[in-house]
Amino acid sequence: MNPPPKRISMEGLDLLCARRSAGAPMPAYVGPLRRHVAEGDRRLLRLEYDASPAALRLWSFLLTEEERLHAAHAAGAKIVGAMKDLGTVPVMAYALPNVVAFYPDGAWWTPCVMELSDGLFCIAQSLGFGESFCPVRAMLGAFVNRAHFPIPDILICSAGAVCDDFSAIAQRVESLGHPILWWEMPHRRRPEPDEPAVELPGGFSAPASQAAFVRSELERVRAALEGLAGAPLGDAELAAGIAEANRVRRLLADLRRLAYTAEACPMPALEMLIAEMLAIHFCSDRAESIRVLADLLEEVRRRVKEKVGIVAKDAARVFWVNPVADLRVMNLLEDSGGRLAGTEFLFSHALDPIPEDLPPMEALARMALADPMAGPSADRAARIVRDARAFGAEAVLVSRIPGASHCALEGAVIARVVREELAIPVVEIEVPPVADPMMPTLRSQLEALVETVQERRKR
Amino acid sequence: MICAGVDAGSRTLKIALWDRASGRTIAAGVRDQGTDHDGLARELFEELLRAEGLPRERVARIVATGYGRGAVSFADSTVTEITCHAVGVRHHVPDAATIVEIGGQDSKLLRLNRDGTVRDFAMNDRCAAGTGRFLEVVASRLGAGLGSLGALARLADAPAPISSMCVVFAETEIIGLLASGSRREDIVAGVQAAIASRVAAMLGREAAPPVIFTGGVALVPGMAEALASALATPVRVCPNPQMTGAVGAALIACRQASGGAAGLGRSPAVGGPRP
Numbered sequence: 001m002n003p004p005p006k007r008i009s010m011e012g013l014d015l016l017c018a019r020r021s022a023g024a025p026m027p028a029y030v031g032p033l034r035r036h037v038a039e040g041d042r043r044l045l046r047l048e049y050d051a052s053p054a055a056l057r058l059w060s061f062l063l064t065e066e067e068r069l070h071a072a073h074a075a076g077a078k079i080v081g082a083m084k085d086l087g088t089v090p091v092m093a094y095a096l097p098n099v100v101a102f103y104p105d106g107a108w109w110t111p112c113v114m115e116l117s118d119g120l121f122c123i124a125q126s127l128g129f130g131e132s133f134c135p136v137r138a139m140l141g142a143f144v145n146r147a148h149f150p151i152p153d154i155l156i157c158s159a160g161a162v163c164d165d166f167s168a169i170a171q172r173v174e175s176l177g178h179p180i181l182w183w184e185m186p187h188r189r190r191p192e193p194d195e196p197a198v199e200l201p202g203g204f205s206a207p208a209s210q211a212a213f214v215r216s217e218l219e220r221v222r223a224a225l226e227g228l229a230g231a232p233l234g235d236a237e238l239a240a241g242i243a244e245a246n247r248v249r250r251l252l253a254d255l256r257r258l259a260y261t262a263e264a265c266p267m268p269a270l271e272m273l274i275a276e277m278l279a280i281h282f283c284s285d286r287a288e289s290i291r292v293l294a295d296l297l298e299e300v301r302r303r304v305k306e307k308v309g310i311v312a313k314d315a316a317r318v319f320w321v322n323p324v325a326d327l328r329v330m331n332l333l334e335d336s337g338g339r340l341a342g343t344e345f346l347f348s349h350a351l352d353p354i355p356e357d358l359p360p361m362e363a364l365a366r367m368a369l370a371d372p373m374a375g376p377s378a379d380r381a382a383r384i385v386r387d388a389r390a391f392g393a394e395a396v397l398v399s400r401i402p403g404a405s406h407c408a409l410e411g412a413v414i415a416r417v418v419r420e421e422l423a424i425p426v427v428e429i430e431v432p433p434v435a436d437p438m439m440p441t442l443r444s445q446l447e448a449l450v451e452t453v454q455e456r457r458k459r
Numbered sequence: 460m461i462c463a464g465v466d467a468g469s470r471t472l473k474i475a476l477w478d479r480a481s482g483r484t485i486a487a488g489v490r491d492q493g494t495d496h497d498g499l500a501r502e503l504f505e506e507l508l509r510a511e512g513l514p515r516e517r518v519a520r521i522v523a524t525g526y527g528r529g530a531v532s533f534a535d536s537t538v539t540e541i542t543c544h545a546v547g548v549r550h551h552v553p554d555a556a557t558i559v560e561i562g563g564q565d566s567k568l569l570r571l572n573r574d575g576t577v578r579d580f581a582m583n584d585r586c587a588a589g590t591g592r593f594l595e596v597v598a599s600r601l602g603a604g605l606g607s608l609g610a611l612a613r614l615a616d617a618p619a620p621i622s623s624m625c626v627v628f629a630e631t632e633i634i635g636l637l638a639s640g641s642r643r644e645d646i647v648a649g650v651q652a653a654i655a656s657r658v659a660a661m662l663g664r665e666a667a668p669p670v671i672f673t674g675g676v677a678l679v680p681g682m683a684e685a686l687a688s689a690l691a692t693p694v695r696v697c698p699n700p701q702m703t704g705a706v707g708a709a710l711i712a713c714r715q716a717s718g719g720a721a722g723l724g725r726s727p728a729v730g731g732p733r734p
Contacts, residue, residue, distance in 0.1 A: 426579055427580060444526075448539040452577045459574060
């Protein structure tokens with residue numbers, strides 16, 4: 001008999017870790033989370049975690065990424081920093097031998113996890129990037145203090161139809177002596193009626209000329225990666241890399257479908273957020289990310305089969321838009337009587353399978369063009385409506401990221417389209433990297449959203 | 460059946476005792492909020508019972524709402540102020556479609572369905588610029604009472620432009636306006652217009668009429684007019700606006716006591732005390 005699923009404190013998870021250590025073998029990186037607190041990740045003490053070995057493995061995998069990157073660097077692997085691009089360049093990089101890609105923008109969570117104690121924002125401020133910029137400005141601090149990720153052998157960043165503030169921050173990184181290979185992402189537009197068009201993953205379409213342009217830009221990236229690795233990156237290697245990336249995406253698709261549609265919510269919102277993030281760059285180890293997700297999926301399958309969940313079955317089904325800067329807010333959803341019923345964390349294109357029936361570079365170009373941030377907000381809203389409907393969401397929560405330029409106006413567009421199409425409540429909240437002073441207000445908003453859903457059920 | 464609603468707001472504590480049989484509030488009280496939310500609430504509750512000659516056992520159920528709702532240990536359940544204001548306002552104004560609530564610490568906009576339930580809502584959760592706290596700061600800076608701000612605003616010739624988006628900077632801006640000879644009356648009118656425009660910005664173009672104004676700030680003369688101007692639509696002040704949250708909580712308590720609000724409300728012990 002398995003114990004009922006529940007959320008536990010970090011101490012509880014570490015106890016689980018100790019018990020597991022005495023039993024079945026675990027990967028070497030799995031260990032008590034308290035070691036990361038000792039290194040300064042104080043926020044871990046205030047989160048609640050899913051009480052399962054699969055979740056322990058997920059968290060250990062996430063929190064050891066920097067160690068993994070430093071070890072790879074020391075062993076002679078080439079390190080690729082894929083900036084702004086959420087899910088394209090890493091697929092190419094991992095198709096090469098002895099190359100590891102990561103996402104320097106991921107430093108945006110460091111101020112939350114370290115509760116501002118690492119001073120990354122202070123460094124960014126000293127370089128001209130204060131709190132009016134997206135929290136991703138923490139990346140600037142990480143490049144300066146070199147206390148987090150190793151400085152990559154190559155930095156590759158998309159430009160054009162990307163966040164304005166991110167572009168400014170990336171240019172500042174370059175000005176600090178870190179050359180960047182820029183590749184351009186055009187603003188995706190809908191094809192004119194008589195214009196040749198291509199279908200994109202996710203159900204969108206774009207002019208064929210735009211796909212051709214992106215493909216030509218990615219060819220420059222391919223050449224740069226070949227130069228870095230000293231090895232050819234042919235179509236065969238790319239096709240194999242795409243197939244592996246699709247294994248990750250299929251696992252995530254199964255996980256999302258099960259977790260978001262099950263009657264009893266089988267996995268907490270926080271773990272689902274972390275799991276989905278693996279799609280972007282595989283947490284710097286593609287093969288292991290597949291095993292981590294497979295473990296999590298197995299746990300979810302078991303819970304769904306046993307019809308057990310981590311919250312009451314009548315919890316309000318909330319579709320969540322955008323990742324949060326403070327991870328505690330994901331816990332707050334369940335504390336307030338809600339559960340996840342779908343997500344759109346700004347990288348839905350990285351969750352869709354990359355077409356395997358097209359030439360690899362064409363497939364990657366189409367996938368990149370499907371980026372929700374590269375197209376009109378109305379397209380993103382349409383996808384949210386489609387997914388919210390499919391997952392049976394009863395409300396949509398749009399979580400703004402302070403300073404993020406794409407968040408400034410998108411919320412209103414998404415809210416209007418969701419109200420028109422689904423007629424369900426839409427509420428916007430704003431979550432700063434350390435949201436402690438706002439927790440009472442955030443709790444009120446989440447509880448009120450749950451109450452609104454409960455009242456709607458009676459109508 | 461008598462039920463109680465306790466609205467533990469950030470600036471004031473309000474309690475209403477509702478008699479279901481007569482369909483009216485039989486007692487109500489307001490106190491300035493302090494550090495001991497629970498103690499103050501208990502004290503006011505017992506005072507109201509004594510004044511009405513009611514034994515505690517006559518109160519069938521108590522619902523707490525507001526910022527400090529989790530700290531009211533004698534409440535049977537908690538419900539957010541958003542739901543409570545909707546119920547309280549609709550009791551007074553059955554056709555209310557949009558509610559603007561401005562309290563001491565935040566402001567809220569509620570869009571209602573035809574049956575009075577909340578369709579969705581927005582909340583100013585970032586700063587004090589759209590809240591009663593702004594008026595308090597201004598009143599203090601101008602050496603005027605909160606109650607006299609409306610009278611002052613009516614004497615304005617031209618509202619002074621207040622462009623700062625932050626109360627702290629707005630206070631500095633006001634000092635500058637005073638130093639440059641601006642009239643107090645014009646400054647007050649400018650501040651009321653600034654608060655109203657911030658609240659209106661949350662609503663966008665979706666202020667379905669009738670728009671009902673409630674919360675403590677609705678008691679400040681001139682604010683409803685400023686809000687109507689910013690929204691470009693008539694705004695009605697809810698009767699007894701400071702009490703709508705408490706009355707709504709009491710009405711929900713009655714529904715819960717009679718089994719009509721199943722699922723709505725949380726145990727304070729579950730939510731834990733809120734700061």
